[in-house]
Amino acid sequence: xxxxxxxxxxxxxxxxxxxxxxxxxxxxxxxxxxxxxxxxxxxxxxxxxxxxxxxxxxxxxxxxxxxxxxxxxxxxxxxxxxxxxxxxxxxxxxxxxxxxxxxxxxxxxxxxxxxxxxxxxxxxxxxxxxxxxxxxxxxxxxxxxxxxxxxxxxxxxxxxxxxxxxxxxxxxxxxxxxxxxxxxxxxxxxxxxxxxxxxxxxxxxxxxxxxxxxxxxxxxxxxxxxxxxxxxxxxxxxxxxxxxxxxxxxxxxxxxxxxxxxxxxxxxxxxxxxxxxxxxxxxxxxxxxxxxxxxxxxxxxxxxxxxxxxxxxxxxxxxxxxxxxxxxxxxxxxxxxxxxxxxxxxxxxxxxxxxxxxxxx
Amino acid sequence: xxxxxxxxxxxxxxxxxxxxxxxxxxxxxxxxxxxxxxxxxxxxxxxxxxxxxxxxxxxxxxxxxxxxxxxxxxxxxxxxxxxxxxxxxxxxxxxxxxxxxxxxxxxxxxxxxxxxxxxxxxxxxxxxxxxxxxxxxxxxxxxxxxxxxxxxxxxxxxxxxxxxxxxxxxxxxxxxxxxxxxxxxxxxxxxxxxxxxxxxxxxxxxxxxxxxxxxxxxxxxxxxxxxxxxxxxxxxxxxxxxxxxxxxxxxxxx
Numbered sequence: 001x002x003x004x005x006x007x008x009x010x011x012x013x014x015x016x017x018x019x020x021x022x023x024x025x026x027x028x029x030x031x032x033x034x035x036x037x038x039x040x041x042x043x044x045x046x047x048x049x050x051x052x053x054x055x056x057x058x059x060x061x062x063x064x065x066x067x068x069x070x071x072x073x074x075x076x077x078x079x080x081x082x083x084x085x086x087x088x089x090x091x092x093x094x095x096x097x098x099x100x101x102x103x104x105x106x107x108x109x110x111x112x113x114x115x116x117x118x119x120x121x122x123x124x125x126x127x128x129x130x131x132x133x134x135x136x137x138x139x140x141x142x143x144x145x146x147x148x149x150x151x152x153x154x155x156x157x158x159x160x161x162x163x164x165x166x167x168x169x170x171x172x173x174x175x176x177x178x179x180x181x182x183x184x185x186x187x188x189x190x191x192x193x194x195x196x197x198x199x200x201x202x203x204x205x206x207x208x209x210x211x212x213x214x215x216x217x218x219x220x221x222x223x224x225x226x227x228x229x230x231x232x233x234x235x236x237x238x239x240x241x242x243x244x245x246x247x248x249x250x251x252x253x254x255x256x257x258x259x260x261x262x263x264x265x266x267x268x269x270x271x272x273x274x275x276x277x278x279x280x281x282x283x284x285x286x287x288x289x290x291x292x293x294x295x296x297x298x299x300x301x302x303x304x305x306x307x308x309x310x311x312x313x314x315x316x317x318x319x320x321x322x323x324x325x326x327x328x329x330x331x332x333x334x335x336x337x338x339x340x341x342x343x344x345x346x347x348x349x350x351x352x353x354x355x356x357x358x359x360x361x
Numbered sequence: 362x363x364x365x366x367x368x369x370x371x372x373x374x375x376x377x378x379x380x381x382x383x384x385x386x387x388x389x390x391x392x393x394x395x396x397x398x399x400x401x402x403x404x405x406x407x408x409x410x411x412x413x414x415x416x417x418x419x420x421x422x423x424x425x426x427x428x429x430x431x432x433x434x435x436x437x438x439x440x441x442x443x444x445x446x447x448x449x450x451x452x453x454x455x456x457x458x459x460x461x462x463x464x465x466x467x468x469x470x471x472x473x474x475x476x477x478x479x480x481x482x483x484x485x486x487x488x489x490x491x492x493x494x495x496x497x498x499x500x501x502x503x504x505x506x507x508x509x510x511x512x513x514x515x516x517x518x519x520x521x522x523x524x525x526x527x528x529x530x531x532x533x534x535x536x537x538x539x540x541x542x543x544x545x546x547x548x549x550x551x552x553x554x555x556x557x558x559x560x561x562x563x564x565x566x567x568x569x570x571x572x573x574x575x576x577x578x579x580x581x582x583x584x585x586x587x588x589x590x591x592x593x594x595x596x597x598x599x600x601x602x603x604x605x606x607x608x609x610x611x612x613x614x615x
Contacts (some may be wrong), residue, residue, distance in 0.1 A: 067467050067488065076445055078522040082431060088522075088529035095526055096425075096489045096578075108452045112496040112608070117424075117488040118468045124580055129485060129500055136499035153446060158462045212483035214420070214475035219463050220426060229480040249440055289434075300422030346463075347472030 001303075001333045003311045005284050007171050007185055016156045018168035020187035020286030022149075029106060036077070037093050038068040039188070041102065043291070044147035047192035048107035051143065057196075060139035061100070061109035062130045064122030064146030065101040066290045068094045072154050107143050120249075120287070122146055122344035124189065124353050125293025128210045130195045140197045146294035147190035156186055162220060166252065167221045174287075175314035176250035176280035177257045177322040184251045187286025191294040205301035206339060208357040211235025215348030222259040222344065226266055229259075229350045233267050236340060236352035243268075243276050244336030244357075245309040245327070247300045249344045250280025251287055256344065261322045277334055279303075279327045280312040293343035297353060309334045362502050363549030364591055366511070367587055368410040369580070371539035372519070375571040378584065381591035385410070387539070392477070398464050399419035399517035399538065400429035401473040406547040407540035408474055408513055418544070419504035420484040423493045425516030425579030426523045433461040436532055436595050470515055482508060492602030498556060505547055515540035516579040527578055531567075535575040541583025551590060552614045553575035563600040563609050 026046045028037065044065055053059070068074065074094045081087035092098050100115050112133070116126040123146030130142035150159070159165050164182035166173040174185035195207065211232035217223035237243075248260055249288040265273040281296050282288075288295055303309050308331050315328040337358055343351045365421045378384045388512060390402035397405075404422070436456040439447035457550035463469055471486040487493040494512065501510045517526045517538040527536050545554075557564045564570065570588050577584055585599045589612045 013446070013448065013451055015454050067465065070462075070465060072446055075431075078431060078525075079434060079438060079445060080443060082522040083524045083525060085528040088526045092460075096530070097491055100490055101603075112492075113490065113606075114487050114493050114496045115490045116486060117466070118471065118484070118486045119466055125485065129487075129497075132500045132503045136503055138499040153450050153454065154434075157451070157457055158465075161455065161457055161459045162462055163459075212485075214471070214481050214484045216475045216479045216481050218476075219469065219472050231481070232483075345468070346466065346499055347468045349468065349471070349486070 001308060001310050003313045003330060005171065005313060007174055007286055014153050014156050015160050016165055016167060018171060018173055018185055020185060021151055022189050023094035034075050035093060036091060038071040038074065039149040040065060040068050040147050041093060041099055043149055043190035044103050044145050045106050047147060048103060048146050051192045051194055053194055057141040058111045059109040060111040060133055061104050061107065061113040062116060062126040062142060062144050063103050064116045064126035064290050064294060066117045066119065066122060066148065070150065070154055070158060072152050074155060084319040103145060109143055111139055118349040119345040119347050120289055121293055121343040121349040121351040122290035123292065124297060124341065124343045125349065127207065127294065127297065127353060128212060129130060130158060131207055131210060133168045134195060134197045142195045143192065144195060145190065145192040146291045148289035148291040149188040150289060151186050151188040159186060161287040172314040173254050174283050176252045176283050176312055177319060177326045178315045179317040179319040181252040181254065181257060183253050184287040187288040189285065189288040189291045189295055190296045191291060193298060205304060206359055207353060208356040208360040209236040209238050209354035211352045213350045215350065217348055219347055222255045226263050229263050229344060230267055232350040232352040233340065233342065236354040242336045243278040243338050243340060244304060244334040245279055245339050247296045247339060248278050248280045249339040249342050250282050252282060255322050258321045261324055264324060273324055277309055277325050277327045279309050281310060283313045293351065297341050297355065300341050300355050304339050304355060307333055362415045362498065362545050363547060364543060364551040364554055365546040365549030366411045366544040367590060368407055369539060369541040369583060369587055370406040371537050373535060373537050375575055377570050377588055378591060380413065381587055383607045384587055388575040396460055397473055398469055400424060400515040401427065401470045403427065403517060403538065403540035404470050404474055404513045404515040407542040408478065411511065411542045411544050412501055417480050417482045418509045419482050420474060420480060421497055421501055421510060421512045422470060422486045423512065423514040423579060424467045424486065424488050426518040427467055427470060428517040429520040429523045430461050430464040431522050433458045434586060474513060481563050486494055492606055492608035495608040501545055505545060510545040513540060514580050514583045518578055527576060531576040533574050533576040537575060537577035537580060539580060541580050541587065543583055551614060555611055557598055557609050558609060561598060563598040565600050568604050
């Protein structure tokens with residue numbers, strides 16, 4: 001809310017100058033202190049540890065976590081031992097069911113479990129899986145966690161090589177909707193939430209709708225035909241008019257931000273689109289890849305409660321093609337009971353979640 | 362939940378499935394290329410054998426290893442030590458091919474299916490969870506209210522570190538790569554798939570259906586259904602994934 005940026009200069013042999021690392025301490029579970037663990041998995045464990053779960057319920061678990069095989073520790077090991085099956089035990093927490101089982105055991109989830117990877121939409125898609133489990137009566141309580149960490153030399157190089165990153169040495173380089181935007185700044189992080197079908201004394205918010213679609217366009221680009229993205233948003237929105245704000249995907253890439261602006265004009269109508277604030281958290285957090293959408297959902301729930309939406313910082317030079325109200329540089333009070341949180345991922349996954357401050361009518 | 366179609370394309374067909382006309386042997390899928398991973402190519406081959414009659418499905422991808430892209434990193438290793446992150450990595454890293462990210466991402470399978478068939482409906486992309494099919498049954502059911510649901514399981518673990526990993530895990534040397542496509546519709550005629558109402562004894566596809574030296578990671582649930590259909594079984598129960606999960610589903614012909 002204070003508009004503070006998490007972006008710092010990176011002090012490693014990195015192909016990129018700035019990034020937004022997670023600054024809080026990550027606790028390595030004691031029994032795992034001697035084994036190699038991917039940082040993405042550690043972040044997922046940390047998010048789970050910080051959830052204040054009740055004893056008693058049989059929790060299902062949905063984890064949004066992309067594959068961990070670009071982690072430098074894993075790569076160094078398998079580059080040297082790729083043809084030695086006996087050497088694979090050293091990297092077992094980087095692959096397959098071991099990842100999910102470990103998170104389940106740490107959070108105490110003994111019910112169904114699944115791992116979702118839809119790139120940058122993994123967090124919100126994980127939440128949708130959990131919602132459907134509850135709607136279908138498969139679970140009463142589900143823990144949803146999303147984590148991502150590619151803020152290392154390998155991850156940065158991979159995304160730089162497809163020209164997705166801003167290569168400037170500038171702490172203000174994450175600037176969604178600004179005319180000077182030149183790609184995203186890599187972040188890392190994790191988020192977790194507990195979704196429940198039961199009555200609780202304290203409720204932090206409600207998932208009131210969701211929608212998904214695929215673009216069938218290109219793996220790394222946005223379509224000119226916005227129909228599929230709009231369908232996802234419309235499925236989530238339903239008949240709701242009382243929209244306090246939109247939490248944008250807002251990556252700070254040239255194409256995404258223009259496309260999103262066009263999308264919201266088409267979705268809300270040209271007049272109303274100028275009235276609904278559009279906030280881009282990535283201006284402060286960088287792009288936390290598969291974790292970003294769940295982080296944005298958690299922040300949006302808090303914003304709904306506070307009646308105050310977080311700002312899009314570094315928005316100093318408006319772009320004529322991005323002319324909506326982006327809550328530039330300062331948090332602002334908002335009215336309304338609902339927020340729409342959007343993720344539009346590599347591979348064409350569109351995922352849209354309608355969050356509510358109060359129970360759906 | 363009613364099954365309307367089931368098919369598989371595999372590079373190595375288990376003996377128990379060789380007589381099944383819906384199981385096809387393909388050594389190398391046609392769409393496999395520099396930009397489309399092996400698993401995605403198998404997934405496309407399997408999906409195009411399913412007749413959707415122009416309808417757009419809800420897509421459920423259950424994806425294992427998509428095919429190793431480890432070789433892309435070889436060019437960035439420091440020659441004398443062989444280490445990747447030795448000093449100078451920032452400069453050497455420009456030699457890593459730009460396609461590496463795209464080929465490594467497992468959601469690429471869902472993306473390629475969407476691109477190839479122009480599918481723009483909802484999509485769930487789950488990875489690396491052996492029992493994903495069992496845990497997605499409620500989600501598949503939910504989607505059937507609006508459209509048919511296509512489940513595509515795919516995996517290609519035949520190369521370098523993927524092969525070593527599967528051999529380490531399973532102690533088996535024959536690794537099946539391929540894809541299984543299952544189409545669910547409210548009026549599907551092939552049979553019914555559901556969660557059992559109570560726990561009970563079940564067949565384990567990896568132990569009970571296939572040869573002792575063979576493993577088909579991520580494909581077991583789909584192959585178990587095809588096996589049941591091929592044998593004309595009235596009813597069968599299967600358990601998927603590592604103990605002690607006991608993730609079970611039931612097949613019945615009616």
